[in-house]
Amino acid sequence: MISKEERHDFILVKIKKERKLVMTELAAELGVSEHTVRRDLKELSDAGLLRAIRGGATLRSNLPFDIYDRNNLDVMEKQAIAEKSITLLKDHQVVFFDGGTTTQAIAGNIPDSLNLTVVTHSLPIANILANLPNISLIFAGGAFCKSSLTMQGQQTISTFEEIYADVSFIGVCSLDPYRGLTARTREETAIKRVLCKNSMNIVAATTSNKLDTLASFLTCRASDISYLITEKDPSDRILQPYVEQGITIL
Known part of the structure; x- marks a missing residue:
């Protein structure tokens, strides 16, 4: 018979x-039996690894899955977001790219002809952009975070502090119209805050399952965000509270 540990691994x-x-x-x-599964789901829910609901379970929006896991989630949605996001880019802009799989998708859709200066602390994004002929790439080094494949710490922050950007694509952990843009750790929040502070246009590009959720550390107020880009049609009613905060929806 399959062990409890094996069941838990399968479920996760x-x-x-x-x-x-x-x-x-x-x-x-x-x-x-369903009784056994119900007990397994309760134990995993109590451990914060999922959310038990009537008749089953859902994924917790703030689970700290690493970037390899997240690359395989919501692929079509991220592509739709990327195609919208590219419309904000123009020749000779300075652009900040935060880490994350959605921002990676945006970077992967930048056309070869676009002439940009890009500043990022994301290793995958730097790798994507390194071969584009018209991209001037500035990499913000620092202490390497294995789970996100990004750099962190004061050295990273200092690089961003020295530069002002036309557009900043922020990786979204959680976004709520009333409680703002929030992140899971102090380290990533510190970087996101600098990206927001030093950018003319803050772009929150995210799949809609991260909307109306909350993490531990405040990055910025919703009203500070210039653009919100999701896979949804801009007229979708789930986006209306963000419109009321003065955000342009794409």
Whole structure:
């Protein structure tokens, strides 16, 4: 019989891929009773690894999955966001790129012909842009964070502090119209704050499942954000509270 540890591992891998699980389906796949699955989901929920709901479980929006996991989530949505985001870019701009898989998607859609100066602390984004002929790339070095593949610390912050950008693409952990843009750690928040402070236009580019959620550390108020870009149509009612904060929706 499959052990509890194996069941828990199976559930966590599956919920990262599917984002929502149904108890009856899990019981059938694992070959155990619904009572056993209910108990497993409660234990994982109590540990903060998922959110148990009636009849199953959903993914917690603030789980600290690493960038390799997140690269496989919401691929089509991120591509739609990237295509909208590129419309904000013009020749000879200075652009900040925060870390994250959505900002990576944006970087991957920059056309070869666009002439930009890009500043980033993200290793994947630097790698994407290094081969574009008209990109002047400034890499903000520092202490390497393995889970996000970004640099952190005072050295990173100092690089961004010395530069003013036309546009800043901020990686979103959580965004709420009334409680603002928030992040999970002090380290990433410190960098995001500098990117926001030194940019003419703050762009929050995010899949809609991160809207109306809250993390621990405040980056900026919602009203400080210039543009919110999601996969949704700008007229979608879920976006109306952000319009009321003065944000332009794309």
